[in-house]
Amino acid sequence: MIRKTIIKELKEIFRDGRFQFSALLVLLLITVAVAIGINQYKNTNEQYKASQSTERNIWDNQGEKNPHSAAHFGNYVFKPKNALALLDQGVDKYEGVSIFLEAHSRNEAQYSAAGDQTGLSRFGELTPEFILLFVMPLLIIIIGYNSFTKEKEGGTDVLLKSQGISNLKLTIAKLIAVYIPVFIICGILFLVAGIILSFLKDYGAFNWARLFSLYVVYLLYYLVFTQIVLLISAITKRSGISLVSALSFWIISCFIAPKTASNIAELNYPYPTKQTFLSQLNQAKKGGLNGHNPWSKESKALEAKLLKEHNVSHVSELPFNFSGYIMQKGEEHEAEVYFKEYSKLKQQFSNQANTYKALAFISPFLPARFLSMGIAGTDYESHMAFAEAAEAYRIKTQKFLNDNNMNNSKYGERGYRADADFWKTLPNFTYTPVGLSTVINHQKTNMFLLIFWVILSAILLFTSTKKI
Amino acid sequence: MIVTTDLTKKYGDFTALNNLNLNIKQGEIYCLLGANGAGKSTTINLLLNFIQPSSGTALINNIDVTKQPLETKKYLAYIPENLMLYPTLSALENLDYFSGIAGKVLTKSEMEVFLQEAGLQQDAFNKKIKAFSKGMRQKVGIAIALAKDAKLLLLDEPTSGLDPKASNEFGMLLKKLKQKGVAILMATHDIFRAKEIATHIGIMRHGVIQHQFVADQLSLSELEKHYLETMNY
Amino acid sequence: MLSYNFTYELKLLIRNKWLPILGLLLVITFAFAAFNGNSRTQKRIKEITNIETKTELSDANMLKLLDSVEKGLEVKTSFRNIPNTPMAIGYQHPRAVTMTPNGMSAIAIGQSDIFTDVIMPITVDDDFGIDFTEMTSSIQLLFGSFDLTFVIIYLLPLLIIAFSYNILSAEKERGALRLLASQPVSIYKWIFQKMLLRFFWLSQIVIVALVISFLINNIDLAQIQFIWLLGLILVYILFWFSLSFLINLLGSSSAKNAVFLIGLWVFFVLLIPSSINQIAHSIYPIPSRNKMVNTMRTLKVDVSKKQDKVLDHYLRDHPELASKEEDKGNYTFWHKYMASLDLVAQEINPLFSLYDEQLEAQQSWVKKWTWLSPSLVINKEMNRISGNSTADYQNFKNQALAFSKHWRNHLIFMLYNKQPFTTKDYRTLPKFTYKPLKLNGIGKHIVIELILCVLIGLLAVFLFKKRLQKGIAILNN
Structure with a gap:
């Protein structure tokens, strides 16, 4: 009985001109979006590899130089693009792609793509995630809005009931029928993406498990929409009203809720402006040790302590160069200040993230959005992981340079230069993106929220169709 | 009040109405009888200019319906089947x-x-x-x-779905209007009501009026006999 | 007919609760949107005031210090902090270069969440090192803000669609259309009047909602920009009503009308903008920033390797700065540093400006195709009114960079002239005032959109008359 109904429903769906047109449009959009995405990905990846080796080359070939000059010359690290960014770019375009690592300061990632784009890009881009997150639910609405209302308007509902099909079976059949087209389209997209990604050369981080998890997230997301659309169709009398109500749900979930949530998050847990953040940092740094200021109170205290420890009367008698030592200590102090200030920022971000989670009850879009970019490795956490790896590398580099100064030069020696070969001994910067299990563990709440939506919409659908 | 001359409506190969010639004067009630798809509603829709005739003309109060539709609508009133x-x-x-x-x-x-x-x-x-x-x-x-x-009332199945009392009241009302000099064209399945109130009756089939009577000149059973004969033809 | 339609349309709209619901909905969304826009504006203003106060305070301290030094008094600070050299001023006392939001800034967040309004260029930094981006949570950037532009561009059309998609089809589906069509009135005139009345009531509600949202958020209403804003909003509402009029006259069932209108919404609000954007990227791609970083680094290495020659080159290019023969060899670290900075800047500027050129090329391409979607036109104009558009920030950036250059040159001149910095010099320090872009041509856009609406209306009537002749407009589907 269920099978018959599914076949009948699918026939109706596939014969409907509106479905044919919109499904065709969606497929076209996906093709364009994936084509653009692949192209972009290839370019970015090639560029990333080239820049990384060029930068390393520049660093290695500095020639003879004072290590602290090299510290100020600094080095750049570049952010690799995650393979699944092809499907979901997440916040990538709003985050910088390179970080300048230098002595004394932790810099923000620079050169976000959004900064180089016109205001139009805020309207959205033709990317696969735009289609996955916004357009596919719309397709579900177009397929399913009249699933029940057409029976009521055509009077076939009475006939169906007189044939003895239970409401439960009817609803299950309709649910499956409306779900199948999206299931297939989405499946094709993910399969094609997977094949392309695994065939592209030098694709480091791609794995099928990640892709499959992403697919599951979208299937759950679409299940919620399908159930809600059918629910609306079941409780309204006319197709027109059903359509308009389903669209309202779409607008609220996908557009209004995220924007409102972002405003509420910002209102309750505001981010500092750049200038405020910088002046806070400077303030915090001022109070402590500064490698360039051996006359400060803090320096003098450190000096006294060191002299006592080594039981000498002057810093020049120390077994190492005091300038290098104090430079390193200053660096450590500054790193700590940065760590503290950035922790505050991170705390603020996690407060904001909790606001989004708390508001997820008004929109299944929110948990799906966060899960999607989390799994794709393009969320803010991924960016933070990169920025923190870069900072760890910066601290390590500074120690590497200061140690050289400390152990190889004499106190008061101005012209000290490290060997030209010295720079090559600095280890490479490596960054491994967060693993899938960590991501899923991190995104537990969002996973629960999405499943909660699936269950809630199922309960609503099946209780409301009990008495149609 | 209504004059149609060779009024014809075709949908492709299908002829919904074929050379209809009607002349309904003031104070007349003309009942169009016929099965579903006989062309009754087509006639009324043509008179209302809801659809355009394939050929022929329809005049209401001597005004061409297709040429001055808004002018003709000043003189008529229309009550659809489900108002x-x-x-x-x-x-x-x-x-x-x-x-x-x-x-x-x-x-x-x-x-x-x-x-x-x-x-x-x-x-x-x-x-x-x-x-x-x-x-x-x-x-x-x-x-x-x-x-x-x-001056003209166009009625499309007005008594279908009415209970007998309401139907009777409606008939009385039409008679009153007739006395005022209103011309009435009524499409109906209801032979009984038609016999009771009509001055003229036409039986339609395949878009053509097969038989036309003055209502007073035949009895209800004769009318029924003619109707069934026409339908079984 | 109009007076009857007017009375009864109003009665119907009140009885089926459309007007009260719309009114409430719009007042709430407008007020919330204006609140969000205004909070952002206030945050920015606070930030600017903060920076300016800080600068004033630090200037006052600096002048006090300078005064003491000039009077030969002893000062309790390390010699590095004494502001009596131009480089100390350039290094430790940067000017606040700010872009104060205008009075209508609250209507659109625009690019203000991506770009900063305050920079403090330091003489010893590269100009291309100046970061013009603001620190906003990237999630917030991704989701965007619930501001008035969003409400008007995205939500208002949907409300209009919900409010008008079934004016004719509902009559048809209920069966009232037959009775109506038997009256001596033309149907399209009747629908036109109904549409007009709904447009009238909706615009009234929008105006009231807008005024309320401005009043409760303390935004000044008495500015000419407010009239422009109203004009833009009204013509945008009219555009969607004219589309709805077209679909009403051509459509069949309510559900089909709704699907069509939503299709148009997706087309105008989502597809056209993202397509134009995508094509702009493809035609004028932004060169890789990573590559730029590489080039810049290589240049710096080159420059530092020929450090001793750099100054000579520099002085050859700037003979006015070269000091007298007897001072030769008296150049300090700063002289060399500034000279190499200048050299790097000269070399890298063409590359650096490539980004601006490409962005400008993209912008002018986008501008060329904006007319394809009235949503884009209205959005662009609203962003212009708010002063937060990309063009505005680009303008600020250019002015700020020009100032930074001016500021550096001013101090470099003093450096090479071996001029100490004195209290007198403070008064002649360059000052920055932001000059906003001129706001013109809005009226032209309003008129063009108005003409578009009329054309759509005429097209609708023309097509409807054709359908009437075929007799498919009134009967069934």
Whole structure:
């Protein structure tokens, strides 16, 4: 009985001109979006590899130089693009792609793509995630809005009931029928993406498990929409009203809720402006040790302590160069200040993230959005992981340079230069993106929220169709 | 009031109405009998200019329906099979609105007279149409026709779905209008009602009037016999 | 007919609760949107005031210090902090270069969440090192803000669609159309009047909602920009009503009308903008920033390797700065540093400006195709009114960079002239004032959109008359 109904429903769906047109449009959009995405990905990846080796080359070939000059010359690290960014770019375009690592300061990632784009890009881009997150639910609405209302308007509902099909079976059949087209389209997209990604050369981080998890997230997301659309169709009398109500749900979930949530998050847990953040940092740094200021109170205290420890009367008698030592200590102090200030920022971000989670009850879009970019490795956490790896590398580099100064030069020696070969001994910067299990563990709440939506919409659908 | 000359409507190969010649004068009630798809509604739709004739002409009050549709509509009133009005407006408000957009300004007491004349009970005047039965809605429709001072009434299956009492009341109302000199064209399945109120009866099949009678000249059973013969032909 | 339609349309809209619901909905969304826009504006203003106060305070301290030094008094600070050299001023006392939001800034967040309004260029930094981006949570950037532009561009059309998609089809589906069509009125005139009335009521509600949202958020109403804003909003509402009029006259069932209108919404609000954007990227791609970083680094290495020659080159290019023969060899670290900075800047500027050129090329391409979607036109104009558009920030950036250059040159001149910095010099220090872009041509856009609406209306009537002749407009589907 269920099978018959599914076949009948699918026939109706596939014969409907509106479905044919919109499904065709969606497929076209996906093709364009994936084509653009692949192209972009290839370019970015090639560029990333080239820049990384060029930068390393520049660093290695500095020639003879004072290590602290090299510290100020600094080095750049570049952010690799995650393979699944092809499907979901997440916040990538709003985050910088390179970080300048230098002595004394932790810099923000620079050169976000959004900064180089016109205001139009805020309207959205033709990317696969735009289609996955916004357009596919719309397709579900177009397929399913009249699933029940057409029976009521055509009077076939009475006939169906007189044939003895239970409401439960009817609803299950309709649910499956409306779900199948999206299931297939989405499946094709993910399969094609997977094949392309695994065939592209030098694709480091791609794995099928990640892709499959992403697919599951979208299937759950679409299940919620399908159930809600059918629910609306079941409780309204006319197709027109059903359509308009389903669209309202779409607008609220996908557009209004995220924007409102972002405003509420910002209102309750505001981010500092750049200038405020910088002046806070400077303030915090001022109070402590500064490698360039051996006359400060803090320096003098450190000096006294060191002299006592080594039981000498002057810093020049120390077994190492005091300038290098104090430079390193200053660096450590500054790193700590940065760590503290950035922790505050991170705390603020996690407060904001909790606001989004708390508001997820008004929109299944929110948990799906966060899960999607989390799994794709393009969320803010991924960016933070990169920025923190870069900072760890910066601290390590500074120690590497200061140690050289400390152990190889004499106190008061101005012209000290490290060997030209010295720079090559600095280890490479490596960054491994967060693993899938960590991501899923991190995104537990969002996973629960999405499943909660699936269950809630199922309960609503099946209780409301009990008495149609 | 209505004169049609060789009025024909074709949909591709299918002829819905074939060379209809009708002449209905003031004070006449012409009943079109026939099965579904015989061409009754097509005739009415053509007279209302809802559809365009393939050939032939239709005149209402000597005005060509296709050439001056808005002019002809000043003289006619139409009550569709299932007359729908604005559910959230009352009977008085619906009457006021429909007369108003047709260009008739009425006072409240005038409207009440029309509703009374159409047979609507007094206490329903200010009730919203939502709660009205089909018979009551039709009475409001008649009131709209009365208010318009229509010279011609086009009725499409007006008594289908009415209970016998309401149907009878409606018949009486039409007779009253006839006396006022209104010409009435009514498409119906209801042989009994047709015999009772019509001055002329036409039996339609395949878009053609097969038989035409003056109502007084034959009995109900003769009419029924003719009707069945035509249908089985 | 109009007076009857007017009275009864109003009655119907009130009885089926459309007007009260719309009114409430719009007042709430407008007020919330204006609140969000205004909070952002206030945050920015606070930030600017903060910076300016800080600068004033630090200037006052600096002058006090300078005064003491000039009077030969002893000062309790390390010699590095004494502001009596031009480089100390350039290094430790940067000017606040700010872009104060205008009075209508609250209507659109625009690019203000991506770009900063305050920079403090330091003489010893590269100009291309100046970061013009603001620190906003990237999630917030991704989701965007619930501001008035969003409400008007995205939500208002949907409300209009919900409010008008079934004016004719509902009559048809309920059966009232037959009775109506038997009256001596033309149907399209009747629908036109109904549309007009709904447009009238909706615009009234929008105006009231807008005024309320401005009043409760303390935004000044008495500015000419407010009239422009109203004009833009009204013509945008009219555009969607004219589309709805077209679909009403051509459509069949309510559900089909709704699907069509939503299709148009997706087309105008989502597809056209993202397509134009995508094509702009493809035609004028932004060169890789990573590559730029590489080039810049290589240049710096080159420059530092020929450090001793750099100054000579520099002085050859700037003979006015070269000091007298007897001072030769008296150049300090700063002289060399500034000279190499200048050299790097000269070399890298063409590359650096490539980004601006490409962005400008993109912008002018986008501008060329904006007319394809009235949503884009209105959005662009609203962003212009708010002063937060990309063009505005680009303008600020250019002015700020020009100032930074001016500021550096001013101090470099003093450096090479071996001029100490004195209290007198403070008064002649360059000052920055932001000059906003001129706001013109809005009226032209309003008129063009208005003409578009009329054309759509005429097209609708023309097509409807054709359908009437075929007799498919009134009967069934």
